Amino acid sequence: MARFVMEFERPLAELEEKLIALKALDIATTPELAAEIADLEREVERLRVTLYSALSPWEKVQVSRHPERPKTDDYVRGLFDDVVELRGDRAHADDQSMFTALATLAGRRVMVIGHNKGHSTKENVARNFGSPHPEGFRKAERAMRLAGRFGLPVVTFLDTAGASPGLEDEERGQAWAIARCLETLAGLPVPVVVAGIGEGGSGGALAIGFGDRMLMLEHSYYSVISPEMCAVILHKDAARAPESAAALSLTAADLLRLGIIDEVVPEPLGGAHREPDTVIAEVGLRIAAALDALAGDDRADLVERRYQRLRAIGVYNEAG
Amino acid sequence: MPINDWFKQREGRRYTVSGQGCAEPATDGVPDGVWRSCPQCKGTLYQGDVARCLSVCPHCGHHFELIARDRIEALVDPGTFAEIDGALTSADPLRFSAGKPYGTSLERACQTTGMTDAALTGRAALGGHPVVVGALDFRFVGASMGSVVGERIARAFDLARDERRGVVLLVASGGARMQEGMLSLMQMAKTSAAAGRLAGAGLPYVSVLVNPTYGGVTASFAVLSDVIFAEPGAMIGFAGPRLVEQTIRRSLPKGFQSAASLVEHGMIDDVVPRVELRRRVSTVLDYLMPAHASGADAASGTQGGEL
Numbered sequence: 001m002a003r004f005v006m007e008f009e010r011p012l013a014e015l016e017e018k019l020i021a022l023k024a025l026d027i028a029t030t031p032e033l034a035a036e037i038a039d040l041e042r043e044v045e046r047l048r049v050t051l052y053s054a055l056s057p058w059e060k061v062q063v064s065r066h067p068e069r070p071k072t073d074d075y076v077r078g079l080f081d082d083v084v085e086l087r088g089d090r091a092h093a094d095d096q097s098m099f100t101a102l103a104t105l106a107g108r109r110v111m112v113i114g115h116n117k118g119h120s121t122k123e124n125v126a127r128n129f130g131s132p133h134p135e136g137f138r139k140a141e142r143a144m145r146l147a148g149r150f151g152l153p154v155v156t157f158l159d160t161a162g163a164s165p166g167l168e169d170e171e172r173g174q175a176w177a178i179a180r181c182l183e184t185l186a187g188l189p190v191p192v193v194v195a196g197i198g199e200g201g202s203g204g205a206l207a208i209g210f211g212d213r214m215l216m217l218e219h220s221y222y223s224v225i226s227p228e229m230c231a232v233i234l235h236k237d238a239a240r241a242p243e244s245a246a247a248l249s250l251t252a253a254d255l256l257r258l259g260i261i262d263e264v265v266p267e268p269l270g271g272a273h274r275e276p277d278t279v280i281a282e283v284g285l286r287i288a289a290a291l292d293a294l295a296g297d298d299r300a301d302l303v304e305r306r307y308q309r310l311r312a313i314g315v316y317n318e319a320g
Numbered sequence: 321m322p323i324n325d326w327f328k329q330r331e332g333r334r335y336t337v338s339g340q341g342c343a344e345p346a347t348d349g350v351p352d353g354v355w356r357s358c359p360q361c362k363g364t365l366y367q368g369d370v371a372r373c374l375s376v377c378p379h380c381g382h383h384f385e386l387i388a389r390d391r392i393e394a395l396v397d398p399g400t401f402a403e404i405d406g407a408l409t410s411a412d413p414l415r416f417s418a419g420k421p422y423g424t425s426l427e428r429a430c431q432t433t434g435m436t437d438a439a440l441t442g443r444a445a446l447g448g449h450p451v452v453v454g455a456l457d458f459r460f461v462g463a464s465m466g467s468v469v470g471e472r473i474a475r476a477f478d479l480a481r482d483e484r485r486g487v488v489l490l491v492a493s494g495g496a497r498m499q500e501g502m503l504s505l506m507q508m509a510k511t512s513a514a515a516g517r518l519a520g521a522g523l524p525y526v527s528v529l530v531n532p533t534y535g536g537v538t539a540s541f542a543v544l545s546d547v548i549f550a551e552p553g554a555m556i557g558f559a560g561p562r563l564v565e566q567t568i569r570r571s572l573p574k575g576f577q578s579a580a581s582l583v584e585h586g587m588i589d590d591v592v593p594r595v596e597l598r599r600r601v602s603t604v605l606d607y608l609m610p611a612h613a614s615g616a617d618a619a620s621g622t623q624g625g626e627l
Contacts, residue, residue, distance in 0.1 A: 210506065233417075255502055316409060316411055
């Protein structure tokens with residue numbers, strides 16, 4: 001299957017294609033080809049390393065959006081047993097862009113909440129490309145409350161371009177639904193572990209995107225605004241998104257430096273989609289370790305500590 | 321008193337208040353040459369008349385923008401407002417330089433508004449109730465929420481919880497302050513957590529949304545109040561109207577995201593004209609303030625005689 005090629009990968013993709021074409025030729029009739037192929041293979045490898053070992057913020061945003069990047073349901077399938085999906089917000093509809101389920105991670109019973117992008121166009125249409133409607137956030141909030149009542153730790157997976165900005169989303173109270181998630185999540189008397197696996201778009205990501213332990217994949221991003229929209233506001237030109245991406249400090253490394261997240265999970269060269277099973281397993285290990293570290297903590301302490309952690313975020317001067 | 325007498329006593333009593341209960345237009349003392357045009361009725365107004373009516377057009381009721389301090393002074397009991405946390409100022413933690421440098425925008429905002437950031441907060445009394453009151457000023461970087469706004473709002477909730485006060489916030493905002501990146505987005509979680517703790521302590525919070533209230537501020541503390549009012553004509557939402565229009569690829573219905581339509585959709589409690597706001601909010605506090613929190617001492621807006 002032809003891999004989806006990101007803009008910045010094009011020079012590499014062209015070389016790779018050339019290599020495939022050369023390999024298809026009959027080496028026996030033209031022995032000098034063997035040397036040419038070996039040279040090209042070295043060149044491809046060299047380019048791959050230089051391209052991927054120093055991705056710019058904008059390139060990371062592209063990797064985070066790669067259509068073959070593992071999605072929340074890939075993590076759920078790969079890591080959890082006894083999954084009981086919970087559907088519906090009990091008020092309006094079931095929003096498939098938000099996945100909620102009772103699930104077991106290597107013997108640990110938890111509540112899973114995650115933005116759920118699709119693998120195909122059909123799935124993406126059904127899941128609104130992973131951008132929740134108000135009923136999605138209300139479903140998530142319902143799952144949070146349930147977890148809180150029955151002492152189930154919450155594990156969230158972030159992968160959304162943002163909350164859905166449609167007419168009906170506004171009329172049904174998108175802002176209200178997100179705000180209620182924030183309040184509920186802040187006060188949950190159970191451990192909350194957050195995994196950023198792809199896109200972390202603004203308030204729609206934040207609604208399920210803070211907790212007691214926060215990890216992010218190396219090439220995922222988390223941002224107050226999409227680089228494109230930021231560029232439109234600043235320059236009236238979405239094409240200047242690369243500049244905005246750099247200015248917004250949105251990469252996992254940036255957010256570790258700013259003290260917003262706790263750990264960065266490395267990705268294989270080229271991104272998580274190159275070796276999805278390895279990445280999913282590593283994320284699972286890290287989540288399990290975080291859950292174990294938080295397991296013994298007193299519930300009131302947990303809530304107070306989460307509050308103090310949030311209160312400490314922000315940089316300002318205070319005179320006198 | 322027998323119930324029949326009680327009903328009789330109430331006959332002829334006015335249950336509603338006019339929307340334009342401002343003072344009679346003055347015939348003297350109007351500063352010369354200070355005119356203002358009303359964008360709604362196109363009338364030409366004396367600035368002095370507008371000011372006497374809390375910056376509401378005396379002819380059509382259009383609500384002009386008010387600066388944060390004037391909003392607070394118009395709402396709370398006269399002379400009771402005492403600012404807190406005025407010493408907090410914005411840093412430029414990301415050294416954000418795409419477009420206009422953030423540092424320059426901040427400097428200009430401070431100069432033109434005389435404020436130290438977009439939120440003004442403090443202790444006050446409202447209808448005799450001890451409150452922490454706050455207002456956001458749209459002139460200061462679009463009243464966007466960065467670290468300082470988030471910190472002031474969170475401290476306002478924390479202080480109210482510590483001193484058993486209600487919270488009343490007059491909210492306007494363009495949303496999160498993108499020049500502070502994720503530090504700004506996280507203020508949504510911080511302020512929402514603080515609002516939740518106030519609610520948990522059994523203390524009331526009333527928000528009043530004014531024009532415009534959007535983005536990360538709407539989707540956090542602004543709508544986590546027990547009672548939500550809005551000013552007439554206020555535009556309120558999460559996504560801005562242009563983005564919604566681009567998303568749905570057709571034009572928006574009339575009145576979309578207006579305060580009046582939000583009442584219809586069940587998102588806010590009422591649209592309240594500015595001149596009625598003090599009475600309405602203080603009546604809500606009469607119902608919701610825990611009895612022991614509204615002591616005579618606290619009602620002065622000071623705590624134990626000092627600020």
